[in-house]
Amino acid sequence: MSVSLQTVRDQAWQAFEAGALPTTRDEDWKYTDLSRISALLGEQWWQAAAATEIDVAGFAIPNLDAYHMIFVNGRFDAEASDLPAAITVTSLASLIQDEPDKTVELMAYHADAPLSSSLTAANSALAADGACICIAANTRLDRPLRILHINDGGTSHLRTGIEIGEHAELEIIEHFSGKHETSGLTNSVTAIRLAAGGRCTHYRLQLEAAKQCHNGRVEIKQSRDSAYLLHAVELGGLLSRCDVISKLDEPGASCELNGLFVASNRQHIDHHTRIEHNAPHCISRENYRSVLDGRSHGVFNGKIVVGVGAVKTDSAQNNANLLLSANAEIDTKPELEIYNDDVKCAHGVTVGQLDKNQLFYLKSRGISEEEARQMLTFAFADEILAKMGSQPVRRFIERAAFAKLPLITDLEGMLV
């Protein structure tokens, strides 16, 4: 017997009302204090913001040839968007209206899902819009699809579902941005399902306005031989948290998670990732870096769970952090849970300053101490961005990221 969307929503709302926001006593939220959300936005912080009009032209990614699906304060803006002709992309709002049953599974809230919190419950209960994307088997969209979320103050709950059929391919760019001066909350859940042999390249670009809070959740479920590639970039916002949960459920599936935080002032950025190896012969790669300036605070928690049957697992995780200021802080924790012997799991963490040998090498070539520091800082962060296949996205992020670091004065020269 199938349940109605309304039932799903009601259950999520009850779960939300019954449970409080997680506190720093909760291990998964030890370093990220969500009480700041209600302090900034009031007791009714979860109420969705009113619709506004905004000029979307200021949020372009130069030279990017893509389809655009644009949301302003959580509402789909059809006029500003440019969607592919084939009906593969619809807004969640119209899907709810026309075929609510189709959204039941997407909107479901599971309290016992890993890293699930009452923010997830609020999203399930309240998300009014988002993107629903279905790529049929053996096809691919001829251009990348950018989903632009402009948040202009207040709260928005966004729900995005992506289904990639057998051997289908999609390149998707989730771009969160804003220019407002007031506080707000973006509460976004993205669920991605990859059928056998499906491939997805996912850019998740968090460039929110300075006072915005951001809570994201990305859940990826992968079938046999599918491949998922994430480039997660965290530049904006006051308090930002993202949970990435990748489930390698069938043999031969692979995922690669690349992450870069560049934080300054009092920014707080937290990523919790969880990669589940649930089948044999799956591959995971994870590479996260942060550059922290001012009084910023970074958190990285990378959990890798290798199940009993997941023999021949090949997993490697690395997290490197560069602290540019004595007041910047990073809390990093790799966690491995391995339940069989036939696996290859490598992991490494570094926290530190620039490499002395590299500094001397540059100086011995006539480069001043200050310029050498610039070059090495740039290089440290750019190694992650160099993994991006899209040159326009990479350039856009490089410019946005390094504009935050006053240290970097010759960015255009380094972008050769």
Next chain:
Amino acid sequence: MMIKIENLHASVDGKAILKGINLTIGAGEVHAIMGPNGSGKSTLSNIIAGRDGYTVTKGSITYKGKNLLEMSPEQRSWEGIFLAFQYPVEIPGVNNTYLLKAGVNAKRKHQGLQELDAMEFLQIVREKAKLVELDQSFLSRGVNEGFSGGEKKRNEIFQMAVLEPSLALLDETDSGLDIDALRIVANGVNHLRSKERSVVMVTHYQRLLDYIQPDVVHVLMDGKILKTGGKELALELEERGYDWVRQEAAA
């Protein structure tokens, strides 16, 4: 005179490594410094280039009439000192050409010259890359990133050719090279020999000196220069080892 080292004593972590080096090198001369492992050869070249971690406890280094030990590594580079590293560092993400352009222009600025524009610079770089048979594709790669041992050493000589130093220190540039790579590296160095440029080759092996003929050969042992001679001294060392030098010095 290019450089004059007088009674140089230096230590690392409180341990004395150099114990009174005296060495004078004239403009245009090529000197070889040979010696067994741990004799202080690399320490000497690192101190001349200005690497941290060494304490000069006594003595002086005068370079082109100036007190070298007061200069930062980058100032030394602007004044014409170049160290070809024994173990060149990989710097992924810093473009080879960008590094050199920044280095050359910093030096020109120091000399009161106008900076080179991108086109002028690229021309120079292409020409010098040919000198060491370095493929053009290396120019746009990260500094030494994924280079083989031989490619790294060639890249050092290529950088030297672009930066046009007055005093080049080659720290074991020959070690680990096969014969072809050694020939290419030596060709590059020979091509750069001139009346205004001095070269110091620090090496274990005589074979490099078959390709680059030195004017003077020094034996550095136990933190001191124990013997100085012509290029025939290198052949003698190859044949007889180093112990006789120590015995002779003690006698």
